[in-house]
Amino acid sequence: MRRTVFNEDHEAFRETIRAFIEAEVVPVYDRWMEAGSAPRDFYRKLGELGVFGIEVPEEYGGAGETSFKFTAVITEECSRAGVSFGGSSVHTALCLPYLLAYATEEQKQRWLPPFVTGDMMMAIAMTEPGTGSDLAGMKTTAKLSADGTHYVLNGAKTFITGGVLADRVIVCARTAAPTPEDRRAGITLLVVDTTSEGYAVGRKLDKLGLKTSDTAELSFTDVKVPVTDRLGEEGKAFSYLGQNLPQERLSIALGAYAQAAAAVRFAKEYVQQREVFGKTVASFQNTKFVLADCQSEVDAMEAFVDRALDAHDAGELTGADAASVKLFTTERAAVVIDKCLQLHGGYGYMQEYPISRLYADTRVSRIYGGTSEVMRSIIAKSMGL
Ligand SMILES: Cc1cc2nc3c(=O)[nH]c(=O)nc-3n(C[C@H](O)[C@H](O)[C@H](O)COP(=O)(O)OP(=O)(O)OC[C@H]3O[C@@H](n4cnc5c(N)ncnc54)[C@H](O)[C@@H]3O)c2cc1C
Numbered sequence: 001m002r003r004t005v006f007n008e009d010h011e012a013f014r015e016t017i018r019a020f021i022e023a024e025v026v027p028v029y030d031r032w033m034e035a036g037s038a039p040r041d042f043y044r045k046l047g048e049l050g051v052f053g054i055e056v057p058e059e060y061g062g063a064g065e066t067s068f069k070f071t072a073v074i075t076e077e078c079s080r081a082g083v084s085f086g087g088s089s090v091h092t093a094l095c096l097p098y099l100l101a102y103a104t105e106e107q108k109q110r111w112l113p114p115f116v117t118g119d120m121m122m123a124i125a126m127t128e129p130g131t132g133s134d135l136a137g138m139k140t141t142a143k144l145s146a147d148g149t150h151y152v153l154n155g156a157k158t159f160i161t162g163g164v165l166a167d168r169v170i171v172c173a174r175t176a177a178p179t180p181e182d183r184r185a186g187i188t189l190l191v192v193d194t195t196s197e198g199y200a201v202g203r204k205l206d207k208l209g210l211k212t213s214d215t216a217e218l219s220f221t222d223v224k225v226p227v228t229d230r231l232g233e234e235g236k237a238f239s240y241l242g243q244n245l246p247q248e249r250l251s252i253a254l255g256a257y258a259q260a261a262a263a264v265r266f267a268k269e270y271v272q273q274r275e276v277f278g279k280t281v282a283s284f285q286n287t288k289f290v291l292a293d294c295q296s297e298v299d300a301m302e303a304f305v306d307r308a309l310d311a312h313d314a315g316e317l318t319g320a321d322a323a324s325v326k327l328f329t330t331e332r333a334a335v336v337i338d339k340c341l342q343l344h345g346g347y348g349y350m351q352e353y354p355i356s357r358l359y360a361d362t363r364v365s366r367i368y369g370g371t372s373e374v375m376r377s378i379i380a381k382s383m384g385l
Pocket of ligand 1: 090123124125126127130131132133134158159160161162207210215364367368369370371372373374377
């Protein structure tokens with residue numbers, strides 16, 4: 001079916017991104033995989049291309065777009081080519097909305113111009129070694145100094161995408177103890193300078209997939225964070241997360257859909273040229289039926305993500321909507337990609353074939369941004385259960 005969510009501007013942007021990926025990413029991607037990250041300079045190239053400034057207002061050096069669809073195009077094109085832009089989607093899809101919504105004018109002037117050029121890369125740190133799904137259980141503390149000029153940050157975070165590369169990290173920390181009525185009270189967002197004394201990057205974690213995005217442990221020992229680097233109001237982090245997690249989840253859903261669509265394309269190409277028993281794998285009825293099933297699943301995912309994209313641009317995507325589209329697409333993409341890998345036989349298990357990367361990369365989409373079980377809990381709650 002013809003997609004109606006993207007207009008001519010989005011499609012022109014798609015062509016630019018596709019050409020950029022072919023020229024700047026595909027030829028060097030194996031090297032990035034071996035290194036475990038994309039090089040620092042690549043992020044400046046993304047800045048030059050305008051990728052980081054799409055949704056940043058013009059007065060801070062951006063393009064001033066209000067639609068999330070351009071960012072969606074990037075996600076789709078990366079998946080189509082079987083590559084990723086390292087941790088850059090965290091920079092734009094996850095961190096930027098917090099800056100746009102909660103930074104003061106002074107903070108925007110300081111942070112947004114280098115954000116746009118890629119000179120200041122950002123990450124967001126919620127998860128801790130002892131708590132992920134249950135964020136209210138976090139132990140990292142930020143105590144206001146006696147003179148009220150700065151917070152003293154202590155604690156540890158883990159699984160932080162872009163954590164090695166980041167120049168500034170949005171850290172969730174407890175500025176007050178939870179209250180008996182509200183476990184979520186007392187959590188605040190701080191934008192922490194990674195060159196601060198007491199700030200340390202621990203291990204760069206070795207992952208099953210997503211080999212080009214660095215995922216790190218972070219620790220904070222008496223890190224001084226100026227009050228002028230607090231994002232939004234004290235104790236409001238949970239409501240801010242609630243407002244921004246839907247976009248993160250939509251972004252993950254888009255990635256899962258696009259990876260499933262890419263898997264079907266890779267499998268179709270492969271089975272048409274691979275011969276067994278004197279004929280192509282594509283000639284078996286089983287192959288046709290499997291791929292037909294997969295295509296139909298991808299069509300359903302596409303309809304769902306497109307509807308969610310329109311709802312998000314209209315400001316109508318609820319937390320439960322976002323949970324639903326993430327749950328559906330990530331669970332179904334796993335099934336589709338597994339079937340497409342099977343059609344490749346042994347070659348599907350080899351790193352040099354993009355289907356194997358898709359298989360490994362997509363697994364985490366059912367875990368990060370909230371697990372499938374957490375998505376089910378959100379949906380069930382919205383049903384009054
Ligand atoms: C590659 C990668 C990148 C990541 N990037 C970031 C990042 O940039 N920033 C960041 O802050 N975090 C990041 N994360 C962390 C991620 O969001 C968490 O891993 C995720 O939220 C799950 O938390 P957990 O790992 O502590 O699992 P746990 O919360 O310990 O969950 C363990 C199991 O218990 C289940 N469970 C939990 N609660 C319930 C419940 N109420 N009912 C039923 N089952 C339940 C879970 O679904 C899961 O199956 C990343 C993780 C990975 C793997």
